[in-house]
Structure formats: C-alpha cells, structure tokens
Amino acid sequence: MNTQDLRINGERLWQSLMELAQIGATPKGGVKRLTLTDLDKQGRDLVVSWGRQAGMSVTVDKIGNVFMRRAGRNPGQAPVMSGSHIDTQPTGGKFDGNYGVLAALEVVRTLNDHNIETDAPIEVAFWTNEEGSRFVPVMMGSGVFCGAFTLEHAYAAKDVDGKTVRDELERIGYLGTEEPGQHPIGAYFEAHIEQGPVLEDADKVIGVVPGVLGLSWYDCVVTGMEAHAGPTPMGLRKDALQVATRIMQEVVNIGNRYPPYGRGTVGMVQVFPNSRNVIPGEVKFSIDLRNVSSDLLDTMHQEILAFVDQTSRDSGLQISVDRVSYYPPCPFHPDCVGAVRRATAKLGYSNMEVVSGAGHDAIYTARLAPSGMIFVPCKDGISHNEIEDAKSEHLEAGCNVLLHAMLETAGVVNG
Amino acid sequence: MNTQDLRINGERLWQSLMELAQIGATPKGGVKRLTLTDLDKQGRDLVVSWGRQAGMSVTVDKIGNVFMRRAGRNPGQAPVMSGSHIDTQPTGGKFDGNYGVLAALEVVRTLNDHNIETDAPIEVAFWTNEEGSRFVPVMMGSGVFCGAFTLEHAYAAKDVDGKTVRDELERIGYLGTEEPGQHPIGAYFEAHIEQGPVLEDADKVIGVVPGVLGLSWYDCVVTGMEAHAGPTPMGLRKDALQVATRIMQEVVNIGNRYPPYGRGTVGMVQVFPNSRNVIPGEVKFSIDLRNVSSDLLDTMHQEILAFVDQTSRDSGLQISVDRVSYYPPCPFHPDCVGAVRRATAKLGYSNMEVVSGAGHDAIYTARLAPSGMIFVPCKDGISHNEIEDAKSEHLEAGCNVLLHAMLETAGVVNG
Numbered sequence: 071m072n073t074q075d076l077r078i079n080g081e082r083l084w085q086s087l088m089e090l091a092q093i094g095a096t097p098k099g100g101v102k103r104l105t106l107t108d109l110d111k112q113g114r115d116l117v118v119s120w121g122r123q124a125g126m127s128v129t130v131d132k133i134g135n136v137f138m139r140r141a142g143r144n145p146g147q148a149p150v151m152s153g154s155h156i157d158t159q160p161t162g163g164k165f166d167g168n169y170g171v172l173a174a175l176e177v178v179r180t181l182n183d184h185n186i187e188t189d190a191p192i193e194v195a196f197w198t199n200e201e202g203s204r205f206v207p208v209m210m211g212s213g214v215f216c217g218a219f220t221l222e223h224a225y226a227a228k229d230v231d232g233k234t235v236r237d238e239l240e241r242i243g244y245l246g247t248e249e250p251g252q253h254p255i256g257a258y259f260e261a262h263i264e265q266g267p268v269l270e271d272a273d274k275v276i277g278v279v280p281g282v283l284g285l286s287w288y289d290c291v292v293t294g295m296e297a298h299a300g301p302t303p304m305g306l307r308k309d310a311l312q313v314a315t316r317i318m319q320e321v322v323n324i325g326n327r328y329p330p331y332g333r334g335t336v337g338m339v340q341v342f343p344n345s346r347n348v349i350p351g352e353v354k355f356s357i358d359l360r361n362v363s364s365d366l367l368d369t370m371h372q373e374i375l376a377f378v379d380q381t382s383r384d385s386g387l388q389i390s391v392d393r394v395s396y397y398p399p400c401p402f403h404p405d406c407v408g409a410v411r412r413a414t415a416k417l418g419y420s421n422m423e424v425v426s427g428a429g430h431d432a433i434y435t436a437r438l439a440p441s442g443m444i445f446v447p448c449k450d451g452i453s454h455n456e457i458e459d460a461k462s463e464h465l466e467a468g469c470n471v472l473l474h475a476m477l478e479t480a481g482v483v484n485g
Numbered sequence: 486m487n488t489q490d491l492r493i494n495g496e497r498l499w500q501s502l503m504e505l506a507q508i509g510a511t512p513k514g515g516v517k518r519l520t521l522t523d524l525d526k527q528g529r530d531l532v533v534s535w536g537r538q539a540g541m542s543v544t545v546d547k548i549g550n551v552f553m554r555r556a557g558r559n560p561g562q563a564p565v566m567s568g569s570h571i572d573t574q575p576t577g578g579k580f581d582g583n584y585g586v587l588a589a590l591e592v593v594r595t596l597n598d599h600n601i602e603t604d605a606p607i608e609v610a611f612w613t614n615e616e617g618s619r620f621v622p623v624m625m626g627s628g629v630f631c632g633a634f635t636l637e638h639a640y641a642a643k644d645v646d647g648k649t650v651r652d653e654l655e656r657i658g659y660l661g662t663e664e665p666g667q668h669p670i671g672a673y674f675e676a677h678i679e680q681g682p683v684l685e686d687a688d689k690v691i692g693v694v695p696g697v698l699g700l701s702w703y704d705c706v707v708t709g710m711e712a713h714a715g716p717t718p719m720g721l722r723k724d725a726l727q728v729a730t731r732i733m734q735e736v737v738n739i740g741n742r743y744p745p746y747g748r749g750t751v752g753m754v755q756v757f758p759n760s761r762n763v764i765p766g767e768v769k770f771s772i773d774l775r776n777v778s779s780d781l782l783d784t785m786h787q788e789i790l791a792f793v794d795q796t797s798r799d800s801g802l803q804i805s806v807d808r809v810s811y812y813p814p815c816p817f818h819p820d821c822v823g824a825v826r827r828a829t830a831k832l833g834y835s836n837m838e839v840v841s842g843a844g845h846d847a848i849y850t851a852r853l854a855p856s857g858m859i860f861v862p863c864k865d866g867i868s869h870n871e872i873e874d875a876k877s878e879h880l881e882a883g884c885n886v887l888l889h890a891m892l893e894t895a896g897v898v899n900g
Contacts, residue, residue: 266716283715287761297866299750299773300698300842301681304740306866311751312737315730322727325719335714336726337763339756346702346752346771356761358714427715451712451721 073186073482074416078473080466083176087465090116090156090172091164100456101164105157105199105210106134106235111242113156114196117171121194124178129253130246133224134198134239135211137253140178142191143483148256148439150188150480152177152472153195154431155211159203163458165263165448165465171196173261173469177476189481190256197431198244204229212434215250255439257406257479260432261472262443263460267451268424275467276414277424277445280407282433283331284367284399288357290317290378293388296343296351307349311341313385314353320377321357324370331425332370333360357391362399362425400433405479406442413474419467444471488601488897489831493888495881498591502880505531505571505587506579515871516579520572520614520625521549521650526657528571529611532586536609539593544668545661548639549613549654550626552668555593557606558898563671563854565603565895567592567887568610569846570626574618578873580678580863580880586611588676588884592891604896605671612846613659619644627849630665670854672821672894675847676887677858678875682866683839690882691829692839692860695822697848698746699782699814703772705732705793708803711758711766722764726756728800729768735792736772739785746840747785748775772806777814777840815848821857821894828889834882859886 093112094103103109114136118128121138129137139149154170174194181192197215202208205227207219214224225236239245264270269277294310318336325334338356357374361367375391382389414421424445435441446468449459508527509518518524529551533543536553544552554564569585589609596607612630617623620642622634629639640651654660679685684692709725733751740749753771772789776782790806797804829836839860850856861883864874 264716265713266718267712267721268716268718271721285715297682298680298843298868299748299752300700300775300844301679301683302748302842302866303681303683303745304737304748305744306682306686309737309750311733311754315733318726318730319734322719322724329720330718333714333717333719335724335762335764337714337756337761337765338759339726339754341752341754344753347750347773348752349750350752358762360715427717428713429715451717453713 073477076180076184076186076473078176078180078466078469080462082179083172083465083469084462086120086172086175087164087168090168094158096161096456098456100458101158101162102160103156103158104160104204105201106204106238106242108242110157114244117156117196120175124175124182126178126194129248130244131248131250131253132221132246133211133214133250134244134246135215135250136196138194140181140192142188142480144189145191147190148254149191149193150257150476151193151195151255152259152476153197154260154262155197155200157199157201159201159454161456163453163455165458165460166265166453167200169263169465170261173472176469177473180473187483188477189483192476192480200431205235209429209431209434212431216434216437217251218434221250255435258432258435258439258441259406259472259475260430260443261468262430262445263448263453264424264445264451265428265448265453269445269447270451272422274422275419275446275464276421276471278407278411278414278421279402279426279443279445280423281362281399281401282426282430283333283360283362284364285358285360285395285397286367286371286393287395288374288391288393290355290357290389290391292353294351297349299347299349302349308387309349310353310387311350313381313387314355316381317378318355321374324359324373328361328366328370331362332366333358333427360427364398367399400436402436402442403440406440409475409478410442410444410471412478413471416474417470419471444468488892491595491599491601491888493591493595493881493884495877497594498587498880498884499877501535501587501590502579502583505583509573511576511871513871515873516573516577517575518571518573519575519619520616521619521653521657523657525572529659532571532611535590539590539597541593541609544663545659546663546665546668547636547661548626548629548665549659549661550630550665551611553609555596555607557603557895559604560606562605563669564606564608565672565891566608566610566670567674567676567891568612569675569677570612570615572614572616574616574869576871578868578870580873580875581680581868582615584678584880585676588887591884592888595888602898603892604898607891607895615846620650624844624846624849627846631849631852632666633849636665670850673847673850673854673856674821674887674890675845675858676883677845677860678863678868679839679860679866680843680863680868684860684862685866687837689837690834690861690879691836691886693822693826693829693836694817694841694858694860695838696777696814696816697841697845698748698775698777699779700773700775700810700812701782701786701808702810703789703806703808705770705772705804705806707768709766712764714762714764717764723802724764725768725802726765728796728802729770731796732793733770736789739774739788743776743781743785746777747781748773748842775842779814782814815851817851817857818855821855824890824893825857825859825886827893828886831889832885834886859883
C-alpha cells in the first residue's frame with residue numbers, strides 16, 4: 071500500500087476514547103480521573119494493555135511517565151514520539167489529553183494494520199500529572215523530564231490529604247526505574263483539542279500550531295482613601311476603584327493592540343472594604359498578558375508599567391504592579407510545524423494557524439527535541455468542563471494529520 | 486444680661502463629651518456603645534441624670550426615644566427641640582451623635598446659668614438606634630416617631646443573637662409609655678460633626694446645612710462568557726469585567742456632571758469566577774448616586790439607565806440594573822436654615838453651606854416639623870471610626886450657633 075493513501079480508523083479511535091472515558095465517568099458526561107489515584111491506575115493499565123496488544127514495549131520512568139515503543143528499522147535512531155496525558159481535572163472532559171494519547175496509539179494500530187515499517191522507532195507517551203489539580207506544579211512529568219524542576223521537588227508535592235507524589239506513584243505501581251530525561255526523543259508531536267473557540271469560529275478542521283503563547287502575570291494594587299460615599303464630594307475623593315478601572319481597561323487595550331496573538335485579561339478583583347456606601351480605599355487585581363514572541367510580550371510589559379506609572383502621577387494615588395509569573399513564548403520547531411502543515415495540505419483538510427494559549431506537555435518536550443502540535447475544534451471552545459465535546463470526524467482528521475506528520479518525520483521504509 | 490452676648494461653656498461641653506465617652510471606651514480611643522446594650526443603658530442613665538440635674542422633666546416613648554424638657558413661658562407652645570443619638574458604631578468615635586445631644590444639654594445649662602426664660606419650651610432629645618449596627622433599620626427611633634415604619638416592625642428586629650428590640654428596651658428600662666409621634670415639636674435643630682472633609686478642606690468652622698442628599702442605590706449585573714484567558718482571542722471574548730468597567734467609570738462621570746452635590750460611587754464589586762486566568766463571565770457591582778434635589782437625582786437616574794442600555798447594545802452583553810433603594814433629598818426648612826445662618830453671622834464664625842451626604846435623625850423630624858442642622862469640622866473627614874476626632878473650639882462654636890438659633894426660634898422673654 072502506498073502510505074500516501076493511508077488513513078487511521080476513526081471509529082476505533084472513537085471507541086477507545088469512549089472506553090477510556092468510562093473510567094471515572096461522571097453523571098454529567100465528563101471524567102474525573104485525578105492523577106495517581108486508583109482510577110488513574112485503571113486508566114494507565116488499560117492504555118498500557120492496549121499498547122502491549124499493539125506489540126509495543128513499555129518503559130516507565132521515575133516520575134511515572136510511560137513510553138510505549140514500536141520498533142523501527144534503525145533501532146539506534148531516536149524515536150518519533152507522540153502523546154499527551156490521561157489525567158483529568160476534577161470536572162474534566164473525555165478529550166483533553168486522552169485524545170493525544172489515543173490518537174498516537176491509533177497511529178501505531180494503523181501502521182500495524184498495514185504492516186508499515188518506519189526508519190525511526192515510533193513511541194506513544196503519556197506524562198504524569200499534566201493537569202496539576204491534585205498536585206502542583208502542573209505538567210509535572212514532562213517538567214521533570216526536561217529539567218524544569220527536580221524529581222525531588224515533584225516527589226515531595228502533597229495533595230490535600232498530605233499524600234505525596236512519590237508514595238502515590240509507588241502505591242499504584244507506576245514508580246519506574248528509568249531516569250527522567252534519559253529517554254531519547256527524535257521529535258515529538260501532540261494532538262489536542264483546541265480548548266479555545268478559534269477553529270470553530272472560523273469553521274476549520276485542523277489548527278497548525280506555530281507555538282505556545284508566553285505569559286506575564288502581575289498583581290496590581292491601587293491605594294486610595296476609604297471614605298463615606300455621601301459626605302465626600304467628588305473633588306475630594308481618592309477613589310481607588312475609579313483609578314483601577316482605567317488600568318483594567320488599558321490591560322484589554324494592550325491585548326487588542328498586538329493582534330492576532332496578544333491577550334490582555336483582568337480575571338481577579340478584590341475591592342476594600344467592598345461596602346455599597348464606602349468609596350473604595352484599596353483595589354487589588356490580577357493582570358494577565360500573553361503573546362507569541364518575547365519581543366511583543368516585552369513591549370506589552372513595558373506598556374503596562376508605563377501606563378501604571380502615568381496613572382499614578384495623574385491621579386496622585388499610589389499604585390504598585392509586581393510581576394508574579396513569567397513563562398516565555400514557546401515557538402515550535404519549524405520541522406515539526408512544517409510536517410503538520412504538509413500533512414494537512416496533503417490530506418486536504420481546511421486549516422489555519424492557531425497558537426496555543428494554554429500550557430501542554432509539548433512546551434517541555436520542545437526544550438529537548440523538535441516538537442509540534444495539532445489542534446482540532448472543540449465545541450464552543452469549552453474545556454476543563456464535563457460538557458467538553460468534540461466531533462468524531464474532527465478527531466479522525468487530526469489523527470490522520472498526526473499519522474502523516476509522524477510518517478514523514480520517522481521515514482517510511484516502503485513508503 | 487443681653488442674650489446677644491450669651492455664650493455656652495466650651496470646657497463643660499468638652500468634659501461632658503469625654504465623660505460620656507468613658508462608657509464603652511475602646512483602647513484605640515473610640516467608643517463601642519451599641520444600642521440597647523448594658524453600656525447604652527449606662528450612657529442613657531448618665532445623660533438623663535444630667536438632664537434632671539439641669540431641671541428638666543423626662544419622657545420616654547414606646548421606642549425608647551428620650552425627651553428632656555425645660556419649661557417655657559408658654560407651656561402650650563410646641564417645644565424647640567435639639568438632639569441626636571448616643572448609640573455608636575462597633576468601632577465608633579466620641580462625637581458622632583453624642584455631640585448633638587450634649588450640645589443641646591449645654592444650651593440648657595447655659596440658659597440655666599443666666600436664668601434665661603424662653604417663650605417656647607426647650608427640649609433635649611436622643612433617639613434610639615440611629616446607627617443601625619445592632620438592629621436594622623437605621624434611624625429606628627426617629628423613623629418610628631415620624632411614621633416611616635411601624636412600631637411593630639421596629640420591635641421585631643433581631644440582633645445576631647436573636648434578641649429583639651422590644652425585649653432589649655424592656656430589659657434596660659427604656660420601654661416608655663408615650664405613643665411615638667405624639668410628642669409635639671415646634672422646630673428641631675441637630676448639631677453634628679460633618680463626617681466629611683468639606684469644612685476642613687475649606688478651613689471653615691461652621692457648616693450651614695441646606696439639606697440632606699437623596700440617594701438611589703442599584704445592583705448592576707453584567708453577564709458575559711467565562712473563558713480561558715490564553716486560548717481565547719480578544720475578538721471572540723465576552724469579557725464581563727471590561728464592559729462593567731465602562732459603567733463604573735460612567736457612574737463617577739455622572740457624579741462629576743452635577744456639581745457641587747452630585748455623587749457617584751461604586752463601592753462593591755464581585756467578579757465571577759474571580760480566577761487569574763479566566764475571563765470574567767459575570768460581574769456584579771453596586772451603584773450609589775446622590776444629589777440635593779429630586780430633579781437632579783432623577784436626571785442622574787435616567788442617565789445611568791440610558792448608559793447601561795447603550796453599553797448593552799454596544800457590547801452585545803446582557804446587563805441588568807435594578808434600583809434597590811431610594812431616599813428622596815431632604816431640604817431643610819428655610820426658617821431653621823435661616824436661623825442657623827443668622828446665628829452664625831451674628832457670632833462671626835467662618836462658614837459655608839455644606840449639604841449632608843449621610844442620614845441623620847433630622848431627616849425624619851423634618852417630616853413633622855421645621856428642622857435644620859449645624860455641622861462642625863471633624864479631623865480628615867473621618868467618622869464611624871475609633872480615630873474620629875474634632876477640635877474643642879469647633880464644637881464650642883457649633884454649640885454657640887445652636888444656642889442662638891434655638892433662642893431666636895423659641896423667643897426670649899427678656900432678650
């Protein structure tokens with residue numbers, strides 16, 4: 071068979087997704103399968119059994135990341151890997167993470183069906199605790215793998231009951247022996263639902279992901295003078311909220327000023343004393359700025375600082391703004407982005423570039439190996455929610471793109 | 486003695502204020518004497534004993550309002566009354582309310598010192614539960630007196646421990662027999678600290694109070710669409726906070742548009758889900774509009790409704806705005822305002838018009854009899870706070886104005 075005509079089995083992919091979603095299924099149609107719980111063990115065991123049935127060998131590392139390997143013609147060549155995570159949010163859906171793992175498995179099953187041999191080995195991976203709901207930090211398995219933080223740091227993390235990551239890994243039988251990061255990766259692809267509204271809004275099937283937005287988080291505090299709303303004339307007020315709203319609006323203006331990937335969000339606000347007839351004496355709020363390049367994000371950073379400074383001078387109120395988090399933008403490797411783009415074009419799917427606004431394990435693999443992602447639409451852009459939904463034909467399309475991007479990268483012996 | 490030269494005893498007034506402030510004194514120099522508590526009873530008993538020592542007869546009505554009467558030459562004439570309240574906020578000061586009661590007492594003491602007889606009787610009043618901290622509604626005693634709500638409604642009010650107003654009145658011995666509202670009033674004057682910054686800012690001693698601001702309170706709810714701050718492009722957002730901040734700014738603009746007495750305040754804000762990386766799906770906030778005339782307040786009311794309507798159409802977001810409270814402006818009687826103005830001029834104190842932004846018992850007496858108020862400066866405009874402070878010479882000046890305004894109104898037999 072000419073591999074150009076090769077297609078995955080969309081029905082099988084869907085059935086596997088639905089079967090895995092039974093483990094931790096919620097009455098509202100979602101999934102609650104928190105990392106390193108009994109349910110996570112059941113999910114892991116199921117996926118591993120499927121991997122073994124597909125002829126793959128299984129390795130587990132010390133942070134519980136699982137790598138399932140389909141041999142290639144050149145055993146010494148670093149594998150072309152694909153995967154994601156199978157842990158979910160407390161009120162999670164069926165597709166977030168799970169799709170990326172089972173799409174990779176479906177690629178292997180398809181290659182098996184047609185006896186396709188690749189030059190490089192193919193690996194299916196799932197990473198421990200991507201969600202971070204039970205243990206922080208998020209993206210723990212891939213983070214330890216790429217050296218973003220240490221194994222000891224991850225081991226010591228505790229859930230609300232005081233149980234540690236290390237103990238729970240051991241308890242469910244996924245405390246492996248391989249040193250994290252020692253597992254070679256030639257290239258990494260991750261298929262994922264978009265978790266945003268862009269593809270659906272533009273009516274496209276495939277999102278080619280050029281990278282992941284960087285973000286800067288800030289805490290801003292405006293200090294005015296608390297006073298009674300009745301007796302205090304407008305001209306004698308130091309209204310912290312009135313001044314804060316100017317900055318809140320500018321945050322959005324800055325996001326709008328750097329399209330298409332600029333984002334400016336105020337998500338959290340606290341007003342003191344928060345009483346109906348008292349002029350607010352203090353307002354604290356969060357600022358979230360994102361963009362696709364470090365230069366743009368830095369420009370946005372400078373602009374908010376300058377605006378706060380000017381607003382403080384104009385109003386005479388003290389305003390502090392502190393950056394509390396920074397993740398640099400993560401552009402994906404041109405080889406991987408190109409492979410996704412070429413596969414999509416070859417398959418004839420409608421497509422567009424969609425940058426990732428959320429974090430994924432691919433951010434961390436990108437530190438060690440060329441990485442790329444494939445997005446498919448999700449209903450109303452909703453994720454981290456039991457009503458998360460996606461169409462079978464979109465999931466199938468994304469998996470076909472994954473298949474051909476991996477084949478191009480791995481090299482096909484009889485292609 | 487020519488009553489034109491009559492002056493109150495500022496030192497005695499100050500000493501009485503300090504003595505009353507011992508009852509419920511807080512470590513920070515304030516007073517905690519909640520209505521109808523044991524401490525309130527002690528305070529009431531002390532003021533009543535002072536009243537009796539000054540030769541006054543005492544009447545208590547069914548809601549615990551206390552009237553202390555100094556006879557006039559014409560016993561059938563309705564008394565010229567002055568007073569306020571002696572209950573305090575949980576973290577209250579020494580002067581709010583207490584000054585008005587003890588200034589009225591000082592007027593009587595001064596008349597006694599100089600054997601001045603008035604045509605109309607003079608009465609010193611203190612009203613039950615002006616503060617509303619322990620029992621709602623606020624201004625309870627004067628409210629029942631003027632028929633704003635019923636005695637039964639007030640009696641049934643419970644504190645956090647489930648104790649009722651009626652039981653507590655009985656317990657402390659201030660459940661009187663007189664029917665509220667049956668006590669005649671010829672005219673009513675109330676001296677009070679300003680509880681705002683205007684006099685201090687303008688460096689004036691006396692505030693002639695033309696009336697009390699009316700107010701409209703609203704609850705506003707902006708409904709957008711909660712979404713992840715990363716994956717959601719600016720153009721696809723329904724950011725409830727961004728839209729809410731436009732309205733919040735307009736509230737202040739409306740206050741500024743109707744000087745000198747217009748007020749526009751947003752004091753309370755709730756953002757949902759109030760998470761740093763989630764675009765707010767809903768924002769609730771309060772709106773407080775005030776002005777001195779019904780026409781102006783109605784104009785402001787129409788403007789905020791129109792702005793909300795326009796903002797909803799511009800943004801496509803649903804916005805509700807409901808008026809939850811309305812108190813009409815209360816202009817004081819020209820006779821009383823004139824008496825205060827003439828007394829101030831005669832005494833030569835620097836002065837200005839200062840409208841009251843907060844509620845006072847005089848708002849309710851004004852429904853039954855000509856009423857007026859006299860303001861004196863308080864430090865930094867701060868009240869309802871243990872650091873509330875006022876200067877002895879200002880309190881003395883206000884009391885002298887009260888004396889002469891009352892004398893003019895009551896008529897002096899040998900003046």
